[in-house]
Amino acid sequence: MSLKKQAIxxxxxxxxxxxxxxxxxxxxxSVLARFLKAEDFGLMALVSFVLGxxxxxxxxxxxxxxxxxxxxxxxxxxxxxxxNIIFSMILFGLISLSSFAIAFFYDExxxxxxxxxxxxxxxxxxxxxxxxxxxxxxxxxxxxxxxDIIGAVFGLGIGLIMAIKGYGVKALVYAALTQYAISxxxxxxxxxxxxxxxxxxxxxxxxxxxxxxxxxxGGQIVNYVNRDLDILLVGKFFGAEILGGYSLAxxxxxxxxxxxxxxxxxxxxxxxxxxxxxxxxxxARFLKLLNIVATLxxxxxxxxxxLAYPIVFVLYGSGFxxxxxxxxxxxxxxFLRSVLSPVGSLVIATGKTYYEFYWxxxxxxxxxxxxxMGAQLSIEMVALSLVISILxxxxxxxxxxxxxxxxxxxxxxxxSFIPKWGSLIRMIKAK
Numbered sequence: 001m002s003l004k005k006q007a008i009x010x011x012x013x014x015x016x017x018x019x020x021x022x023x024x025x026x027x028x029x030s031v032l033a034r035f036l037k038a039e040d041f042g043l044m045a046l047v048s049f050v051l052g053x054x055x056x057x058x059x060x061x062x063x064x065x066x067x068x069x070x071x072x073x074x075x076x077x078x079x080x081x082x083x084n085i086i087f088s089m090i091l092f093g094l095i096s097l098s099s100f101a102i103a104f105f106y107d108e109x110x111x112x113x114x115x116x117x118x119x120x121x122x123x124x125x126x127x128x129x130x131x132x133x134x135x136x137x138x139x140x141x142x143x144x145x146x147x148d149i150i151g152a153v154f155g156l157g158i159g160l161i162m163a164i165k166g167y168g169v170k171a172l173v174y175a176a177l178t179q180y181a182i183s184x185x186x187x188x189x190x191x192x193x194x195x196x197x198x199x200x201x202x203x204x205x206x207x208x209x210x211x212x213x214x215x216x217x218g219g220q221i222v223n224y225v226n227r228d229l230d231i232l233l234v235g236k237f238f239g240a241e242i243l244g245g246y247s248l249a250x251x252x253x254x255x256x257x258x259x260x261x262x263x264x265x266x267x268x269x270x271x272x273x274x275x276x277x278x279x280x281x282x283x284a285r286f287l288k289l290l291n292i293v294a295t296l297x298x299x300x301x302x303x304x305x306x307l308a309y310p311i312v313f314v315l316y317g318s319g320f321x322x323x324x325x326x327x328x329x330x331x332x333x334x335f336l337r338s339v340l341s342p343v344g345s346l347v348i349a350t351g352k353t354y355y356e357f358y359w360x361x362x363x364x365x366x367x368x369x370x371x372x373m374g375a376q377l378s379i380e381m382v383a384l385s386l387v388i389s390i391l392x393x394x395x396x397x398x399x400x401x402x403x404x405x406x407x408x409x410x411x412x413x414x415x416s417f418i419p420k421w422g423s424l425i426r427m428i429k430a431k
Contacts, residue, residue, distance in 0.1 A: 009141070015263040017145030022259040024152040028175060029251060030315045032163050038244030038320075040169040042235065045247035047114050047173065049231050050095065050102060053224055066133050066209065078198035079205040081130050088126035095119040106235055110169065118173050121180040128184030131191025147186045155179030213353070222360035226367045230382050233375045246379055248316060249326035256300035257338040264292055265345050272349035282349065283406040287416045290342050295419040297338040305331040329383040336390045339417050340397055346405050359400055366392060 033041075066072065066080070099115035135144055159175025167174075231250075235243045272285055304311065308327040312320060347356045367389040374385030398413045 009139075013141035013145040017141070017148045018259050018262045020145075020149045021152040022255055024149075024156050026252075026255055026315065028156045028159050029248070031160060032171060033248070033316045033320065035163040036168060036171070038242075038248075039240040040172065040244065041247050042240035042242075042244035043108060043110060043114065043169050044172040045231050045243055046102070046106060046108070046111060046235055046240075047118050048176075049228050050098075050115055052228070053221070066130070066137065069209070074195070074198060075200055075202070076205045076209075077130065077134075077195070078200040079202050080209060082201045083203075083206055084126050084130065088122050091122050092119050095122070106240075108240060114169065114173055117170075118177060121177055124177075124180045124184045128187030128191070131187040131195075132184075134191070134195075135187075143190070147183050150186065151179045151181075151183030154182045218357040218360075220360075222357070222364050226360065226363045229368050230371050230375075230386060233371055234379065234382060237375045238379060242379060245320060245323045246326060246382075248320060249312075249323040249383075250330060252312070252315065252327055253301075253304065253330040253334045256297060256304060257334050257341070260296040260300060261293055261338055261341055264289055264296075265342060272345055279407055282346075283408050283412075286342070286346050286402075286406050287408060287412060289345065290339065290413075290416040291418075291420055293342050294339045294417045297335050298419045301331045301335040301338075325380055326383050329380065329387065333383065333386045333390060336387070336394070340390070340394075343397065343401050343405075346402070350405050352405060355401055355404065359397070362396065362400070363389075363393060 096116040096119060099112050102115065103109055103111035132144060132147075135141075155175045155178045158178040159171050162171035162174055231243070231247065234246050238246075272282060272289075305328045308324040308331070309321065312324045312327060316323075344356065347353055367386075370385040370389045371382060374381035374383075395410070398408075398410050402408050402413050403410075
């Protein structure tokens, strides 16, 4: 099968997986909103932030490094696997210990129990993540799609059963934990069957990967704080109840991007990596990727902003309709974020992860200040501050990242933001 056909097949299977998982996730939240309180979603938002942050350390950027390097020996894979396992156990211990301080800071005693339980997902992820990355590198997206769908469906079932039985916020925690357990167990079993388990570790074999990965982790950490600092500040300044409503609004507006972008970018990273030595080809493929992402997201977020009130009413019920204004403002923000995110695939393809690290440090200077200012006024101003911050950063993102990595001009870059439905339709029809 040619690279083009493999890429198109990968896009289609990524679409099946991402859309199905997102629908299952949205269905889970929609149903659970009828059984749980706003405070429960607020607590889960804080738990998710802590674990998401620590999860960045767990991978150590090795996924990006594996996708970048074209020839990796079995012994190198083994060394990378075991360093990941060891580090995940260390992180589990650190998270469990930190849960007491986090619970004290937010004055939410339940976090002392919820965070350690959810932290088990880090160990589960370490068991299967490398095997999933290898399948992604080999463009085996059908297998990845089916595995992720199975995990999501099991997670939905557990969440619904526990919510109906009155477990409250623990229904959200165990639903997520089940999804991690099922999917990573499948990846682990198939990985062992296909590749075996080599009990070998040599730190020297990991140094090349860690060199790439450390900048990737650094950039992701700073980016993660930039992306979800609003959650931390809303939780601190407004309390768990208002955070619950804000979290539901943000989860809703994240769905289109979470559905649409991975369909393209999961395939883009390994495909762009094949063009890392041909800058003209790399630029052409990146700009095409960017335009597809922009076209899809513009359509989705325009509809979401226009139909915010009825969508919130249908999904969350009458008790949460007051968050529709947040949904409208955050829709603008998420569209702008969606068209900036493909730069991550470009960074991985070129292996220049230090560019992303330094870029995110710049973002860290601007975004938190605006969010903090918004938090002093109202919850709506927090959302608006996110829009303002990303508008300020648009031109610098081209100058400091895109131009340096693929030599695209400013006009080429921003013209790619203009939706082109004809090109998208032709791609979908391609065989």
